[in-house]
Amino acid sequence: MPVVHNETLPSWCELRFYEIIELPIGANHTFERREPKEKLIVGEGKCTISALGRLIEAEAGANLDLRADDAPFVVTEVQAPTTIILMAGHWGDQVGGSGLFSVKRSDKPQDNGDSFEYVKETNFDRHYHDCDEYWIIFQGSGVAVSENKQYEVKNGDCVATGMGHHHDFPLVGEPVRAVYFETTLEGEKRLGHLWDHTHGTAQPKLDRI
Numbered sequence: 001m002p003v004v005h006n007e008t009l010p011s012w013c014e015l016r017f018y019e020i021i022e023l024p025i026g027a028n029h030t031f032e033r034r035e036p037k038e039k040l041i042v043g044e045g046k047c048t049i050s051a052l053g054r055l056i057e058a059e060a061g062a063n064l065d066l067r068a069d070d071a072p073f074v075v076t077e078v079q080a081p082t083t084i085i086l087m088a089g090h091w092g093d094q095v096g097g098s099g100l101f102s103v104k105r106s107d108k109p110q111d112n113g114d115s116f117e118y119v120k121e122t123n124f125d126r127h128y129h130d131c132d133e134y135w136i137i138f139q140g141s142g143v144a145v146s147e148n149k150q151y152e153v154k155n156g157d158c159v160a161t162g163m164g165h166h167h168d169f170p171l172v173g174e175p176v177r178a179v180y181f182e183t184t185l186e187g188e189k190r191l192g193h194l195w196d197h198t199h200g201t202a203q204p205k206l207d208r209i
Contacts, residue, residue: 004158017089025078031074033066034088038086041061043139044081048079049075092184096183097180104175109122111124114166125193125195127166130185131184136178138179164204
């Protein structure tokens with residue numbers, strides 16, 4: 001069940017809630033605490049965030065984490081139109097990476113990832129992880145591949161891929177901007193993109209679909 005929303009997140013997902021908030025200049029916003037751990041990533045814009053006992057000047061790519069006993073994120077001032085992606089759940093202490101990524105069409109696609117049998121027009125690589133991974137789309141549209149199935153995705157969608165399952169982003173309509181979050185590391189706990197041809201054959205968690 002790779003393309004999900006809050007009401008359809010499978011029980012295996014460590015991510016239990018996500019939210020995309022767009023704030024105009026001069027706005028402020030308080031995020032309600034929902035889960036033991038929360039992560040906030042600024043997709044674009046510029047704002048001041050109150051978190052972890054201090055004021056943080058945040059621009060695109062800012063990546064902040066809360067523990068269970070921390071006060072909620074509060075956006076106290078927006079200096080430029082800002083998009084914020086909030087993720088809440090119960091992942092472990094040892095996690096993979098998180099941040100922003102973009103995908104666009106290429107006239108000469110190149111791919112160093114694992115082999116595939118579908119049409120591809122991007123430089124994104126087909127890979128797997130030693131953890132679950134979530135892509136949250138906040139701009140654009142395209143076709144994502146997960147568990148060897150193709151899914152049309154757009155702004156607001158979340159692609160949830162279980163540990164060891166290959167995934168890819170072979171096609172885009174409008175250029176895609178998104179957040180990625182790799183949750184609790186498992187197995188060999190290797191970081192980053194993994195490929196059969198380099199790291200050994202993937203061992204997908206078959207119950208995470």
